[in-house]
Amino acid sequence: MSATSSATSKAVDSPSSSSSPASTYLVLGKYEVVVGMEVHAQLLTRSKMFCRCSADYQGAPPNSHTCPVCLGMPGALPVANRAAVEATIKTGLALNCRIAETAVFARKNYHYPDLPKGYQISQYELPLCLDGWVAIDLPDGGSKRIRIRRAHLEEDTGKTTHVDGYSLVDLNRAGVPLMEIVTEADIASPDEAYAFLTKLRTLLRYLGVNSGDMEKGAMRCEPNISVRTPEMRERGEYGVKVEVKNLNSFRSVRNAIAYEAQRQAQILEQGGQVEQVNMGWDEQNQRTVLQRTKESAEDYRYFPEPDIPPLRVEEPWIQAIRATLPELPDAKRARYQEEWGLRRAEAEILTSEKRVADFFEAAVAAYGTAKGKPQRLANWITGELFRLLYAEGQGQDLRQIAGIPMKPEQLAQLLRLVDERVINPNTAKKVLERMVRTGENPQAIVEAEGLAMVSDTAQIDAAIDQVLAAHPEELARYRAGETKLLGFFMGQVMRALKGKADPGLARQRLQEKLQSEASSG
Ligand code: ZN
Ligand code: MN
Secondary structure, three states, X not given: OOOOOOOXXXXXXXXXHOOOOHHHOOEEOOEEEEEEEEEEXXXXXXXXXXOOOEOOOOOOOOOOOOOOOOOOOOOOOOXXXXXXXXHHHHHHHHOOOEEOOEEOEEEEEXXXXXXXOOXXXXXXXXXXXXXXXXXXXXXXXXXXXXXXXXXXXXXOOOEEEEEOOEEEEEOOOXXXXXXXXXXXXXXXXXXXXXXXXXXXXXHHHHHOOOOOOHHHOOEEEEEEEEEEOHHHHHOOOOOOOEEEOOEOXXXXXXHHHHHHHHHHHHHHHOOOOOOOEEEEEEOOOOEEEEEEXXXXXXXXXXXXXXXXXXXXXXXXXXXXXXXXXXXXXXXXXXXXHHHHOOOHHHHHHHOOOHHHHHHHHHHHHHHOOOOOHHHHHHHHHHHHHHHHHHHHOOOOOHHHHHHOOOOHHXXXXXXXXXXXXXXXXXXXXXXXXXXXXXXXXXXXXXXXXXXXXXXXXXXXXXXXXXXXXXXXXXXXXXXXXXXXXXXXXXXXXXXXXXXXXXXXXXXXXXXXXXXXXXXXX
């Protein structure tokens, strides 16, 4: 995932910028794009939504995680999973939602082999969470609220694979707890959609309710996209919307919105009408393709699930769940900036994943919060350490930081060795590389490899003499006024001392030597 790194900074969420100004819309000729988002997120519970089967089905043999309830056998009775309800309430609180006093499960009828009951148990008229918002950052440094219409709880379906004219059904996924989060149509460009989804995934990971692993289908996105003229906006009207189903990467979402907006604007420009349909995304050709015409709510024949009593959510329960909320990324970022004096860019990257923030905070605890220290740590983590993670890890998943052998306290020890002039910063980079690989203490590596900084003037002077003697031609040019050769000599001296010289001291001795050479010459 790529953290947005806008250098400019304003308030984390200023209410004044929460209404969408016209300028944030992606404008295509006279049309602007309007997007609402539906996100399905699998909850990280041990068991399924309405039975005791394990929800950890990835990689298991087909239909090995099933029972009469999730197979839809007649007479089997579902029981709601309390952990899934709590995870949804927790998410609702983090999304600034109102938690309903009463939520009701309903049957949503449709007929596919991946749903053996013939219906999905979901929440319809009375969802668990309502009327929230998520703040996203805008490129100009401001922020904007994307309103959350609802977040409700339902069950995932099984998986159908088509082979040689047969359809194979695996019901391991059937009944896995699924949270559906629906926004208002507040998203005004492909980039805003990307920012919203990134923020939402960060939140879900902070809460520990969802893995955010798109490639495993743990989070699926369905944008609904329409275009309209500014006049329609003034009248409060929307264009006909097209839903793009089951996108499994944020990049696909961004591209699908851009493509679809263009397509619809073109149709309208040519005097045609946009049809309300469901589309799929053809990744290879980067275009949307027709799936089926949209069914309406009536087609699903929703009615309250008679086998599950209404869910009553009382205030003390909500308070108990609220007490388990971790510090959320926006609050963390603000704290890093205000209390530790971090720059916005680093504060943003460090809070983009909870595991990175945890690592950083543990390192700060070990290194200290004196002025400039947290920023120095932040620079080392977002610079050298991330570079090493990218180089050695699989892709650019920053959560890898939690799995490396090096502990945060050891990074603090390394910086202390630099502060105490035991090693120079360049050597520290080499030591860090070995620490990340092996988890050894920096002091031990410095001793084992003999990396301690050379601050002995006699040793440094000897190296300088040797370098000047070996490069008479450059020395002559330097004397003739080509002073930029200082850098060349400095490089040679550092090399002669295997990079371990105290760079400040070496530069000082070299300059003195060159001056006396110049005057004597
Ligand atoms: Zn089951
Ligand atoms: Mn759904």
